[in-house]
Amino acid sequence: MSNVFTRLYVGNGAFDIVGKRTRWYIISGIILLVCLGSMVFRGFNxxxxxxxxxxxxxxxxxxxxQPITTNAVEDSFAKAVPGKKPNAVQAVGTGASASIQIKSPALSIAEVSSLKAALAADTNPRGGAGTISDSAVSASWGGEISGKALWALFWFFVVVTLFLAFYFEWRMAVGALVAVFHDVVITAGVYSLVGFxxxxxxxxxLLTILGFSLYDTVVVFDKVKENTRGLLGLTRRTYAEAANLALNQTLMxxxxxxxxxxxxxxxxLVVGVGILGVGTLQDLALVQLVGMFVGALSSIFIATPVLVDLKMRDPKYVTQAKRVAARRAKATSAGASPEVAEGIESVDDETLSADLRKEEAMAAAASVPHRTAKAADNRRGRPTGKRQR
Structure with a gap:
């Protein structure tokens, strides 16, 4: 166990996350199918x-x-409005503001009057019948909120795609969008499965978790970009291994x-729901809890592996991977250790620092064009026949 934490802290690329990406794809695909099936056949509450x-x-x-129980309220509802059932009866708030809320299908004026009279007679709430309030909620308001949320989601994807394509590249933009879509579908599917x-x-x-998922993915991609700078001119590791090293370095x-x-x-969630009993806080905290957890997993197991698969479609990186394999085969035949042959970083700080300095110098040399000496530089140091003062 201590060895696992040491590898996690050092971040030396020992956890092969990218190399086992097919396994993560299968697990993620199964979860996505279950969530999509629940949303299609079961729907949402x-x-x-x-x-x-x-x-x-x-x-x-x-x-x-004496406290009024939700069971007593449900009994009064069944007696006053036969044939209809409330969608939810829940106690909210604490102290003097504590109340019981009934949410039901649309009731007529006569049904509302009958229900309020039954509640006043059966439960005798503090303050009398005048403290029992009712309100009608139109479905058009919720539909308007949903429409605006969908438009916000659309423009979010557009802006994110443009930003990532400009700052990084289009492959990273695709990988990030796949991870965000993965988070949204699974979070919505959990709500459908559990019945929240x-x-x-x-x-x-749901809209707030998109930024969290994207934030963690951008951090990993920035490290991938740093590790793969000048990679085509090197033979130490492939793009997949460099990306896996970036994941390990940012994993902790x-x-x-x-x-x-x-x-x-x-x-x-605990204070707002368990202590204060505020239903709005419960709805907000639940979706954030699920979304943040799924977003953290997708930034590690989905975004970067998708990026690697897209990148390895480029013939230049395929050729570079073949050169790395040839170099390792030669190193293995010469008696090099398996760790060196596979490109795993050393856990020794001094050796690691020396290796990193060498690789950064090679990457910088590969990315800077060769400087042609000027004529004046070529003449420098030649004898001119003049006396030096």
């Missing part, structure tokens, strides 16, 4: 803001100071960043 309906609220404490209620807060939380950072980002979300 849409909240009242998307489907429309009636919302009724009453204090959670009776006149006598989809509210406007859920949509907002990715894990730490994800853990630090998840802690406040978990705190929001």
């Amino acid at each position: 849409l909240g009242i803001d998307f489907e429309g309906g009636t919302k009724i609220s009453l204090p959670s404490v009776s006149q006598s100071g 209620e989809v509210t406007p807060a859920t949509v907002i939380g 950072r990715s894990i730490n960043t994800s853990l630090i980002a998840l802690l406040p979300v978990i705190g929001l």
Whole structure:
């Protein structure tokens, strides 16, 4: 176990993440199929803001100071409105602001009046019947929110593609978009599978996780770009191995960043839901918790492997990989160690620093054009017949 943590901390490329990318593709593909199947055949548990309906609220404490249970409210609903069932009956808030909310399909004015009278008689809420409030929610508002969210998602993908293609290259843009799409589908699929209620807060939380997923991916890609500069002129490692080394070098950072980002979300979920009982915080925290966790995994196991597969379609990198294999075959026949032959970094700091300095110098030399000496430089040092003063 200590050896694993040492390799994780040193980041010497010992974890072959890119080399086992087929395994990650299969696992990810199975999860995506399950999520897509659930979204198609099971659908989502849409909240009242998307489907429309009636919302009724009453204090959670009776006149006598006894708490009003959700079971008592459900019994009153069944008695007052036979043939209909509430979508949700939940206790929200704490202290003086604690209340019980009923979300149901659209009720007529007569049904609402009958339900409020039954609740007042059965539960006797503190403050009397006047504290029982009702409101009608139109489904058009939820549809408008969904439409704006889809447009925001579309423009997000457009801007991200242009930025990554300009700052990095189009292959990295494709890899990042595949990872973000992967995160959105799995997060939405988890909501469909578990049956979490989809509210406007859920949509907002879904949009916020896109930036987190992209942030971690950009950090890894920046390291890949640094490691592969001048790679075509070198024979130490292939593009896949250089990308895998970049993943290992940023792996500890990715894990730490994800853990630090998840802690406040978990705190929001525990405090906001378990203590305060605020349903909006629950919807926001759940989607962020799932999305951040999936986003951290996709930036490691999806984005860079996709980039490597796209890059290895280029004949130049295929040729370079063959030169690396030929050099290793020659080194193996000469009696070199397997670690040297495979290009795994040394864990010795001095050796690693020397290797990195040599590689950076070779990469810089490969990327800088050869300077042709000027005529004045060529004449420098030749005898001119003049006396030197």
